[in-house]
Amino acid sequence: MKGEKWPRYSLLGRLGRRTQETLLGLGTPVGYEAHQRIIRQGDSARHTLLVLKGLVKIVVDTERGRDVVLAVRGPGDLLGEMATLERRPRSAHVIACVPVEGRVIHSPDLNDFLEHNTEACLAMARVLSERLRGSDRRGIDAMVCPAPVRVARTLLEVTRRWGETGTTGRIGIPLSQKDIASLAGTGLSSVEKAFKLLEEAGALDRRYRQVFITDLSCLRRFGELPDEIPY
Structure with missing residues (x-):
């Protein structure tokens, strides 16, 4: 994956080459089939997934029994990082839309990487800020747009x-x-x-x-x- 051009909105797309290579060196390679559940809502957070190929959707089971799709993620995105950083159970399911390839990074390894890498911390903060801004915008649209x-x-x-x-x-x-x-x-x-x-x-x-x-x-x-x- 060295030299690959990652989407600019993704975590990998916001990192310099050396930091990209360090992050890509963490964890172990994994693969998932289309429609396979990758992360289960409510489970303990022991790892994150760095997506290298394919697309996933973030789905939440609501108290009214209805599944809600919150977002779509793809190459260069890190999944499950919020539960890992907060040390709380998973807040959503992650389901493969198509075949997915990635790297599973265990929580201690991700924490150590972030503690020693300011660039990665800032990039992750920007990714999370963008997601929050988008969520706010959707909330406004839900009230004012047909x-x-x-x-x-x-x-x-x-x-x-x-x-x-x-x-x-x-x-x-x-x-x-x-x-x-x-x-x-x-x-x-x-x-x-x-x-x-x-x-x-x-x-x-x-x-x-x-x-x-x-x-x-x-x-x-x-x-x-x-x-x-x-x-």
């Missing part, structure tokens, strides 16, 4: 970070409509209505269990955004 706008903004976020461009130029989204509904804080019926409007406008195309973004500028207008998404 469901179709929230759906469009969620699609933009997922596309920007995790979409895969095919040979036809269409960008595939690695999440189900149920996942999109959860991320957007709305119901599945609202997502279906928003998707129908976006399809009619030429912003997306649907196939069996697949969604493709075909016009980002149209999607951005639908989300009432002039340029950058707020998350």
Whole structure:
């Protein structure tokens, strides 16, 4: 993985080369199949996972029996670090969306790495700050934006970070409509209505269990955004 270019929003993407190599040298390599549960909510935090390939979703079991998708993470991201640092049980499940490769880093090794590396501590603080800012923004949108706008903004976020461009130029989204509904804080019926409007406008195309973004500028207008998404 040396010399790999990591997404700039990820932890690895915020680190210099030497610090990247030190972090990549920790732990042991692991692999997971699509839909496999990697971290279980409520378990003791004995390790973190550094994602090298693939995508995962962060899911919480609520007291009302409904699963809520909080976020999607991918290459360069560190998972489970909050429970490790706080020495508290896991606050969410981590489930593989596609096959995942990574490194399992035991908690004492991560703590030792952070205690001796200011750059990594600052980078992790920036990652957590960005996540908090995005969470705040979603809370505001939930109060002031109609469901179709929230759906469009969620699609933009997922596309920007995790979409895969095919040979036809269409960008595939690695999440189900149920996942999109959860991320957007709305119901599945609202997502279906928003998707129908976006399809009619030429912003997306649907196939069996697949969604493709075909016009980002149209999607951005639908989300009432002039340029950058707020998350």
